[in-house]
Amino acid sequence: MDQLGVVHRKLVAAVGLATTIIIMIVIIMAPPSSATTTHITNKLSSGVLRAHCASRKDDLGNHTLAFDEGFGWSFGETFGTLFWCDLESEGYGLHFDAYDGGNPYRFSERWEVRDDAVHGKQGSSGEELVLGVWLPI
Template identity: 45%
Template structure:
């Protein structure tokens, strides 16, 4: 079982998170400041599980692969959204790595 977390650490903004895979649309969720959106799933046996997410806040957008079983993206289960961009973490207490900037 894999659990993915997307945490809103924006300074003062509500975050809209919409994630989906080929088989599962998780729909858009509103994530308040310091709150977390998470979901769990079983990766498939073919190593092709891919969850993509779109983030929106005040006219800015950012898209990323939250979980890509066939690449290094499968190692990041914690995603943190700041004013400066999206950071990935390998564990809840691990260091953060910049993975994307707002468009």
């Protein structure tokens, strides 16, 4: 009876390990969810905005935006997706995370670049988001 108990415990442990490995493979190999879109608009009171946004896998290039101009992009979101933007205007720079899959509560579909910071509204709650600080460059 003792040997049967040992075999049973080893079998349960092996099944648990196999299940964990399968779950990890499914998570890693899962296709991206539906497309997520974000958009940035220049609302600076004066001057042109230069924006460069990227992720680890996608470089969205440099954009020069006059007042009220913007650009946007769509992407297949996966866990850990991060898009950041480096902004520059009239000798000042600002860095912010436009999308952080690890912290979806700091995401807005529409960002406005203003004189004090970057503003957006959190999708599900509508909470005002204010990100970044303009620093001399």
